[in-house]
Amino acid sequence: MIDMQKNAEPLDLSYLMDMSGNSIEFMIEMIDMFKQQTPIYMKELSDALAANNWAKVSSCAHKIKPTFAYVGREDAKNHMQLMEQNAREEKNVEGLQGAFDELNNFIVILNQQLDAAKLKLEKQL
Numbered sequence: 163m164i165d166m167q168k169n170a171e172p173l174d175l176s177y178l179m180d181m182s183g184n185s186i187e188f189m190i191e192m193i194d195m196f197k198q199q200t201p202i203y204m205k206e207l208s209d210a211l212a213a214n215n216w217a218k219v220s221s222c223a224h225k226i227k228p229t230f231a232y233v234g235r236e237d238a239k240n241h242m243q244l245m246e247q248n249a250r251e252e253k254n255v256e257g258l259q260g261a262f263d264e265l266n267n268f269i270v271i272l273n274q275q276l277d278a279a280k281l282k283l284e285k286q287l
Contacts, residue, residue: 164264165237169271173279174234181232186283193280196229200269203229211262219249219258233276238268 175189182188203226210218223246230238245261248254 163237164241164268168235168237169268169275172282173275175279177234178232186286190280190283192232193276193283196233197273197276200226200229204266204269207262208266211259214255216249216252216255220246223249233272233279235272238265238272241265 178189178192182192203222207219207222207226210216210222223242227239227242227246230236230242241261241264245258245265248261249258
Protein backbone atom coordinates (compact mmCIF):
# COMPACT_ATOMS: atom_id res chain seq x y z
CA MET A 163 0.00 0.00 0.00
CA ILE A 164 1.22 3.47 -0.87
CA ASP A 165 1.83 5.67 2.19
CA MET A 166 -0.29 8.75 1.49
CA GLN A 167 1.54 10.79 4.14
CA LYS A 168 4.77 10.46 2.15
CA ASN A 169 2.99 11.99 -0.84
CA ALA A 170 3.03 15.36 0.92
CA GLU A 171 6.70 15.17 1.92
CA PRO A 172 9.79 15.94 -0.12
CA LEU A 173 11.49 12.86 -1.53
CA ASP A 174 14.32 11.30 0.41
CA LEU A 175 17.02 11.13 -2.24
CA SER A 176 19.75 9.86 0.11
CA TYR A 177 19.94 6.48 -1.66
CA LEU A 178 20.28 8.19 -5.03
CA MET A 179 22.83 10.59 -3.54
CA ASP A 180 24.92 7.69 -2.21
CA MET A 181 24.58 5.76 -5.47
CA SER A 182 25.68 8.78 -7.49
CA GLY A 183 28.62 9.75 -5.28
CA ASN A 184 26.83 13.06 -4.58
CA SER A 185 26.78 13.94 -8.28
CA ILE A 186 23.92 16.36 -8.80
CA GLU A 187 24.14 15.91 -12.57
CA PHE A 188 23.78 12.14 -12.22
CA MET A 189 20.86 12.53 -9.83
CA ILE A 190 19.07 14.80 -12.30
CA GLU A 191 19.79 12.32 -15.08
CA MET A 192 18.31 9.49 -12.98
CA ILE A 193 15.17 11.53 -12.25
CA ASP A 194 14.77 12.24 -15.96
CA MET A 195 15.28 8.57 -16.81
CA PHE A 196 12.73 7.54 -14.18
CA LYS A 197 10.17 9.92 -15.68
CA GLN A 198 10.85 8.62 -19.20
CA GLN A 199 10.86 4.90 -18.37
CA THR A 200 8.00 4.72 -15.88
CA PRO A 201 5.19 5.34 -18.41
CA ILE A 202 6.63 2.56 -20.60
CA TYR A 203 6.77 0.16 -17.64
CA MET A 204 3.26 1.13 -16.56
CA LYS A 205 1.90 0.47 -20.06
CA GLU A 206 3.52 -2.98 -20.08
CA LEU A 207 2.06 -3.70 -16.66
CA SER A 208 -1.39 -2.47 -17.71
CA ASP A 209 -1.34 -4.62 -20.84
CA ALA A 210 -0.26 -7.69 -18.86
CA LEU A 211 -3.06 -7.12 -16.35
CA ALA A 212 -5.63 -6.72 -19.12
CA ALA A 213 -4.48 -10.03 -20.59
CA ASN A 214 -4.48 -11.77 -17.18
CA ASN A 215 -0.88 -12.71 -17.95
CA TRP A 216 0.26 -13.20 -14.37
CA ALA A 217 3.81 -14.19 -15.27
CA LYS A 218 4.17 -10.94 -17.23
CA VAL A 219 2.55 -8.92 -14.43
CA SER A 220 5.08 -10.40 -12.01
CA SER A 221 7.94 -9.66 -14.39
CA CYS A 222 6.82 -6.06 -14.96
CA ALA A 223 6.34 -5.42 -11.25
CA HIS A 224 9.79 -6.85 -10.60
CA LYS A 225 11.30 -4.52 -13.21
CA ILE A 226 9.61 -1.41 -11.80
CA LYS A 227 10.15 -2.22 -8.12
CA PRO A 228 13.76 -1.04 -7.58
CA THR A 229 13.20 2.31 -9.25
CA PHE A 230 11.04 3.44 -6.34
CA ALA A 231 13.85 2.75 -3.87
CA TYR A 232 16.12 5.05 -5.89
CA VAL A 233 13.79 7.96 -5.26
CA GLY A 234 13.17 7.21 -1.60
CA ARG A 235 9.75 5.62 -1.85
CA GLU A 236 10.20 2.29 -0.09
CA ASP A 237 6.42 2.17 0.39
CA ALA A 238 5.92 2.04 -3.39
CA LYS A 239 8.72 -0.52 -3.72
CA ASN A 240 6.95 -2.70 -1.15
CA HIS A 241 3.66 -2.19 -3.01
CA MET A 242 5.33 -3.49 -6.17
CA GLN A 243 6.86 -6.40 -4.24
CA LEU A 244 3.39 -7.47 -3.15
CA MET A 245 2.03 -7.14 -6.69
CA GLU A 246 4.95 -9.16 -8.01
CA GLN A 247 4.53 -11.90 -5.43
CA ASN A 248 0.75 -12.15 -5.82
CA ALA A 249 1.02 -12.36 -9.61
CA ARG A 250 3.85 -14.90 -9.45
CA GLU A 251 1.93 -17.10 -7.01
CA GLU A 252 -1.41 -16.33 -8.71
CA LYS A 253 -2.70 -15.34 -5.29
CA ASN A 254 -5.24 -12.55 -4.78
CA VAL A 255 -5.07 -11.76 -8.50
CA GLU A 256 -8.50 -10.13 -8.26
CA GLY A 257 -6.85 -7.34 -6.26
CA LEU A 258 -4.08 -6.65 -8.75
CA GLN A 259 -6.10 -4.20 -10.85
CA GLY A 260 -6.91 -2.15 -7.75
CA ALA A 261 -3.25 -2.22 -6.74
CA PHE A 262 -2.32 -1.05 -10.23
CA ASP A 263 -4.90 1.76 -10.09
CA GLU A 264 -3.46 2.90 -6.74
CA LEU A 265 0.01 2.84 -8.27
CA ASN A 266 -1.13 4.74 -11.35
CA ASN A 267 -2.65 7.51 -9.20
CA PHE A 268 0.51 7.59 -7.11
CA ILE A 269 2.73 8.08 -10.17
CA VAL A 270 1.07 11.46 -10.81
CA ILE A 271 2.00 12.60 -7.30
CA LEU A 272 5.47 11.08 -7.54
CA ASN A 273 6.13 12.97 -10.77
CA GLN A 274 5.28 16.21 -8.95
CA GLN A 275 7.67 15.25 -6.16
CA LEU A 276 10.36 14.43 -8.72
CA ASP A 277 9.85 17.77 -10.48
CA ALA A 278 10.27 19.59 -7.15
CA ALA A 279 13.38 17.56 -6.29
CA LYS A 280 14.89 18.18 -9.72
CA LEU A 281 14.26 21.93 -9.44
CA LYS A 282 15.96 21.97 -6.05
CA LEU A 283 18.93 20.01 -7.45
CA GLU A 284 19.24 22.31 -10.47
CA LYS A 285 19.54 25.28 -8.15
CA GLN A 286 22.61 23.63 -6.62
CA LEU A 287 24.46 23.47 -9.95
